[in-house]
Amino acid sequence: MTQRPRTDRPRGRRRTDPARRVAYDTLRAVHAADGYANLVLSDLLAERRLDPRDAAFATELAHGTLRREGTYDRILVRASGRGLDTLQPAVVDVLRLGAHQLLGMRVPTHAAVGATVDLAAAAVGERVTGVVNAVLRKVAAQDLEGWLDDVAGGVTGLEALALRAHHPAWIARAFEEVLGDETGAALDADNASPRTTLVVRPGLYERAGLVAAGAVPTPYSPYGAVWTGNPTDLEPVRDGRVGVQDEGSQLVVLALSRVPAPAGPWLDLCAGPGGKTALLAGLAAAAGDPLLAAERQPHRARLVRSALRAYPEGPRLVVAADGTRPAWAPATFARVLADVPCTGLGALRRRPEARWRRRESDLADLVPLQLALLRTAVASATPGGAVAYVTCSPHRAETEQVVAEVLAEGDVEVVDVPALLPEVPDAARGPYLQLWPQRHGTDAMFCAILRRRAGADPR
Numbered sequence: 001m002t003q004r005p006r007t008d009r010p011r012g013r014r015r016t017d018p019a020r021r022v023a024y025d026t027l028r029a030v031h032a033a034d035g036y037a038n039l040v041l042s043d044l045l046a047e048r049r050l051d052p053r054d055a056a057f058a059t060e061l062a063h064g065t066l067r068r069e070g071t072y073d074r075i076l077v078r079a080s081g082r083g084l085d086t087l088q089p090a091v092v093d094v095l096r097l098g099a100h101q102l103l104g105m106r107v108p109t110h111a112a113v114g115a116t117v118d119l120a121a122a123a124v125g126e127r128v129t130g131v132v133n134a135v136l137r138k139v140a141a142q143d144l145e146g147w148l149d150d151v152a153g154g155v156t157g158l159e160a161l162a163l164r165a166h167h168p169a170w171i172a173r174a175f176e177e178v179l180g181d182e183t184g185a186a187l188d189a190d191n192a193s194p195r196t197t198l199v200v201r202p203g204l205y206e207r208a209g210l211v212a213a214g215a216v217p218t219p220y221s222p223y224g225a226v227w228t229g230n231p232t233d234l235e236p237v238r239d240g241r242v243g244v245q246d247e248g249s250q251l252v253v254l255a256l257s258r259v260p261a262p263a264g265p266w267l268d269l270c271a272g273p274g275g276k277t278a279l280l281a282g283l284a285a286a287a288g289d290p291l292l293a294a295e296r297q298p299h300r301a302r303l304v305r306s307a308l309r310a311y312p313e314g315p316r317l318v319v320a321a322d323g324t325r326p327a328w329a330p331a332t333f334a335r336v337l338a339d340v341p342c343t344g345l346g347a348l349r350r351r352p353e354a355r356w357r358r359r360e361s362d363l364a365d366l367v368p369l370q371l372a373l374l375r376t377a378v379a380s381a382t383p384g385g386a387v388a389y390v391t392c393s394p395h396r397a398e399t400e401q402v403v404a405e406v407l408a409e410g411d412v413e414v415v416d417v418p419a420l421l422p423e424v425p426d427a428a429r430g431p432y433l434q435l436w437p438q439r440h441g442t443d444a445m446f447c448a449i450l451r452r453r454a455g456a457d458p459r
Helices: 018-033 037-048 052-067 069-080 089-103 109-123 126-139 144-152 157-164 169-190 207-212 247-258 275-287 298-307 360-380 400-407
Strands: 196-200 224-227 242-244 266-268 291-295 316-320 333-339 381-391 412-415 432-434 446-452
Touching: 018 037, 018 052, 018 089, 018 109, 037 052, 052 069, 052 089, 069 089, 069 126, 069 144, 089 109, 089 126, 109 126, 144 157, 157 169, 196 207, 196 247, 196 275, 207 224, 242 275, 247 275, 247 333, 247 381, 247 432, 247 446, 266 275, 275 291, 275 298, 275 316, 275 333, 291 298, 298 316, 333 360, 360 381, 360 400, 400 412, 400 446
Parallel strands: 266 291, 266 333, 291 316, 333 381
Antiparallel strands: 196 224, 196 242, 381 446, 412 446, 432 446
16 A cells, blocks of 8 residues: 555644544444444445545555454554553554554554544544553554564464464364365455456346446456446446446356256345345346345345346345245245355455454354255255355355255255356365355355255155
8 A cells, every 4th residue: 555645733733634534433333333344434435525545545444454453452452561441442443543554554653653643632532642652652663573473472373374364263263174275375365455346237238348448357257347446436337237246256146047957936045135136137037037035134125126226127026034934835946046144254355344253153143044044945946946055154164064964854966066167267165166265366155056856845
């Protein structure tokens, strides 16, 4: 990141830098209101109308701080000599932002400390400026590598790798179970900012139009293109003919559309917020099949309807319905997408706060829900129909183990997903699809496709 010039504050009063204030307000929304950084930041940038350079600085400051939050917290404890729970949460967020400027961005010490003290005064109060100044001066005494050596202590092996890659150890362990020696590369890939990937809605727009506007075609999905800049600058994005969607999400939908299956309606079981639904809708329409999209939460069901707004009236229905208590008859659908709630460990690049918000204990609630939803998906499929079980997580408990439990119940058989996407290299996890940011430049999407046996009980 190129350093932004800092305007010296007028003598006798403090001036708060607007980019730093946006980053601070983003962190407060994330920590105090469980906000999602990408959504909060986008809203704040639109509201406050920062120029592109300031917006880029605010984005790096907010997202970079959140990605490294656990690391910075350990450094701040060491530098301050006190637990962070002895400080106001707002002060802790100010200190985190200062630490990232000092250790993760090319901001000179005097500018990083001075501007962060000004921010503390404006956002929290003059009374906290002394402690903010003192702690950040101590942080500035070493570079990041020096601090990592300091806080690592006797930690070795995978825990040391996780610390230096700014991940909780439990996430590093989950990756290592699947990746082995490639774990370090996967953790590093999580720390890179993802590119903006667009998807055309089949039947509404052609990828060639995006390429003509300056986008670069995605390497694997025939519907995707990489865009540099603000997607809403493009008219087809504004009117819904094009959406923003990671290429990995496009590929799991493409796989379901390619598997041989009977003619008949399609079901998106957990449809919100609607990105995959919008792609499914175009593919189902091309096949001449209707689509039902179900989403438990009414406000997310409204987002699904919005994602479909550019399509003309047709055989599509969006309902607010709980996928574990289906509002439709069993054995109804030829193709079912079950993109289930998960830990989101595969999307840590674009959800910078998630690695520190999630806990390994979350699996105790998520896995039973995932099992229930996959069972509903199987029961909803016609004999011979196909079910795609999708997670944005590579964790074994959410992927192979869930599928294995349903397979053991005997109503389904496995489809070889990598064979459906031969253009995607090095993505086989047995018969399942596993994408990775360090290999494919996508989120770490997992996809298993099951076919309901022809003789399965339709009840």
